[in-house]
Amino acid sequence: MTQYTPEQSSVVLAIGGIDPAGFSGLQADIKALHSIGAHCYTVPTAMTAQPAQAGEPAQVYPVSTEEFVAQLNACLSHERPSAIKVGLMPNQGLAIALKNWIGEHNLTEIPVVYDPVFANTLNKSLLVDPPQVIVERLLPITTLMTPNLLEAALWSEQIATEDADLSKPETFARQWRKAGAQQILVKGGHSDDSSSTDSNMVSDYFIGLGTGGPQAFWVSTPKLPLNQPCRGTGCSLASLIAGMMGFGYSAADAVVIAKQRLQEALFAPLSFGEFLKPNFQAIKPATISSTEAAQIPLEKLPSVHFPSQPYHFNFPSCGDSPLGLYPVVDSAEWIERLLSLGVTTIQLRAKNLKGEALEREIQSAIAIAERFNTRLFINDYWELAIKHGAYGVHLGYEDLQTADLHQLEKHQLRLGLSTHCHYELAHALSVKPSYVASGPVFHTNTKDMPWRPQGIDGVSYWRKLVDCPLVAIGGLNESHFKALCEAGADGIAMITAITHAKDAEGTTQRFMDIIKSAVNETYDQKTL
Numbered sequence: 001m002t003q004y005t006p007e008q009s010s011v012v013l014a015i016g017g018i019d020p021a022g023f024s025g026l027q028a029d030i031k032a033l034h035s036i037g038a039h040c041y042t043v044p045t046a047m048t049a050q051p052a053q054a055g056e057p058a059q060v061y062p063v064s065t066e067e068f069v070a071q072l073n074a075c076l077s078h079e080r081p082s083a084i085k086v087g088l089m090p091n092q093g094l095a096i097a098l099k100n101w102i103g104e105h106n107l108t109e110i111p112v113v114y115d116p117v118f119a120n121t122l123n124k125s126l127l128v129d130p131p132q133v134i135v136e137r138l139l140p141i142t143t144l145m146t147p148n149l150l151e152a153a154l155w156s157e158q159i160a161t162e163d164a165d166l167s168k169p170e171t172f173a174r175q176w177r178k179a180g181a182q183q184i185l186v187k188g189g190h191s192d193d194s195s196s197t198d199s200n201m202v203s204d205y206f207i208g209l210g211t212g213g214p215q216a217f218w219v220s221t222p223k224l225p226l227n228q229p230c231r232g233t234g235c236s237l238a239s240l241i242a243g244m245m246g247f248g249y250s251a252a253d254a255v256v257i258a259k260q261r262l263q264e265a266l267f268a269p270l271s272f273g274e275f276l277k278p279n280f281q282a283i284k285p286a287t288i289s290s291t292e293a294a295q296i297p298l299e300k301l302p303s304v305h306f307p308s309q310p311y312h313f314n315f316p317s318c319g320d321s322p323l324g325l326y327p328v329v330d331s332a333e334w335i336e337r338l339l340s341l342g343v344t345t346i347q348l349r350a351k352n353l354k355g356e357a358l359e360r361e362i363q364s365a366i367a368i369a370e371r372f373n374t375r376l377f378i379n380d381y382w383e384l385a386i387k388h389g390a391y392g393v394h395l396g397y398e399d400l401q402t403a404d405l406h407q408l409e410k411h412q413l414r415l416g417l418s419t420h421c422h423y424e425l426a427h428a429l430s431v432k433p434s435y436v437a438s439g440p441v442f443h444t445n446t447k448d449m450p451w452r453p454q455g456i457d458g459v460s461y462w463r464k465l466v467d468c469p470l471v472a473i474g475g476l477n478e479s480h481f482k483a484l485c486e487a488g489a490d491g492i493a494m495i496t497a498i499t500h501a502k503d504a505e506g507t508t509q510r511f512m513d514i515i516k517s518a519v520n521e522t523y524d525q526k527t528l
């Protein structure tokens with residue numbers, strides 16, 4: 001599994017055209033990247049002249065291959081870039097030169113975000129060679145492509161199979177993947193089609209590698225009532241994605257964070273002449289720390305959902321009393337032991353049972369929890385949880401692909417969801433669960449985790465994003481309880497600290513007391 005470990009700095013090599021009017025191309029890249037604290041190298045592929053008047057074509061003056069490579073080398077003589085963003089690539093000669101340069105300098109591990117600019121927002125062509133040949137050259141070095149619907153269509157028409165429906169972003173995305181794109185975000189900003197998405201939202205379709213394997217999802221932000229054409233949004237989005245990938249975020253995470261930041265810059269767009277442009281000055285400037293660059297001062301994360309339909313769920317609440325100490329155990333026997341001490345939230349995480357034995361264990365656990373009037377969550381086995389009338393289920397991100405959320409909602413089970421990164425959180429929040437779990441807070445020996453522990457700061461940050469109860473999990477023990485309560489955790493979940501304790505009963509009692517007084521102290525501090 002890839003481990004995504006955010007770095008302290010992001011240096012993006014932005015390659016693209018110069019738009020002297022300052023709306024798009026490298027000028028837009030610089031503004032977007034500076035807003036997240038990334039450094040931006042700028043290597044022009046062409047000077048352009050893009051008149052405002054609709055009738056006049058754009059002029060494109062590509063640099064020579066020699067000039068291009070000399071600029072790339074000059075950048076490389078400073079620090080090695082942590083991501084590359086490619087915008088306007090006007091001809092295949094420069095595309096080949098870039099591909100060779102990346103190979104010759106062993107830069108193939110660096111993520112490349114390619115925004116295939118074929119024409120500007122005013123639909124003026126900016127290419128000297130046909131788009132197909134340029135894209136073909138760049139596909140092998142590209143980590144993530146970000147075409148808009150028109151660009152995607154232009155290419156897809158060349159490669160589409162006969163039965164392909166070319167009116168939908170998801171069709172294009174699949175076509176491009178077949179043609180060799182590793183990961184792709186088809187931007188739906190030009191779409192009139194609202195059949196698969198909410199018409200008040202702009203929805204982009206992502207297919208790529210998530211932390212646990214291939215992912216496909218829609219990522220949507222509210223449609224803004226802009227009264228003039230807005231320029232430079234595609235360049236800015238691709239730059240923000242490259243910047244976040246440069247900080248070490250996965251493509252899926254970078255897309256979610258970048259969409260949010262662009263959305264924020266578009267809430268108060270700057271108007272210049274006939275056009276608008278994203279207002280990155282309106283965003284709280286990010287510092288050079290990667291976590292802070294991702295820390296969105298927040299409107300809201302974009303909504304993320306799987307390819308079927310947007311979600312309209314509302315799972316029941318877990319009640320008014322705080323979730324508190326939340327032991328995660330593997331048997332009904334443990335549940336009986338801990339509930340008799342007064343534990344009010346507990347989870348059955350039975351990884352070693354199957355078939356009838358598993359079903360019996362779940363049934364007993366539910367019967368015990370009912371006797372103690374306790375919130376019992378069943379991990380993984382949502383069908384058995386429904387069948388035996390459990391209080392709730394806890395699901396991981398992968399389970400969302402298979403679990404029938406409609407059935408869970410229909411039977412009024414509470415739903416807890418694990419989250420570890422931005423796109424998982426964006427997805428979880430779209431489901432409106434009963435609680436969100438955030439982990440791993442610290443290193444855990446209980447299971448392999450592809451995510452860097454996020455620490456207490458990560459819990460505080462999640463708290464700002466999450467509008468339902470928040471549960472912290474991963475490597476937790478009593479030394480963390482006070483800080484976790486101050487950070488806003490409603491529940492503190494753990495396995496080892498209780499199940500491996502010499503005196504599990506005594507330990508649990510002490511943990512409950514500490515959490516109770518930490519919750520009271522935090523409450524007092526907030527109300528003073």
Ligand SMILES: Cc1ncc(COP(=O)(O)OP(=O)(O)O)c(N)n1
Nearest residue numbers: 379394395396397418437471473493
């Ligand atoms: C409270 C809580 N948070 C997170 C998890 C992890 O659940 P999941 O992602 O389903 O992983 P497994 O527990 O199945 O390994 C949890 N169980 N409880």
Ligand SMILES: Cc1nc(C(=O)O)sc1CCOP(=O)(O)O
Nearest residue numbers: 439440444446474475494495496
């Ligand atoms: C099961 C589990 N899920 C996690 C997550 O981050 O989603 S961390 C974790 C293990 C928790 O065990 P312990 O308290 O022994 O560290």
Ligand SMILES: [Mg+2]
Nearest residue numbers: 379380395396
């Ligand atoms: Mg699970």
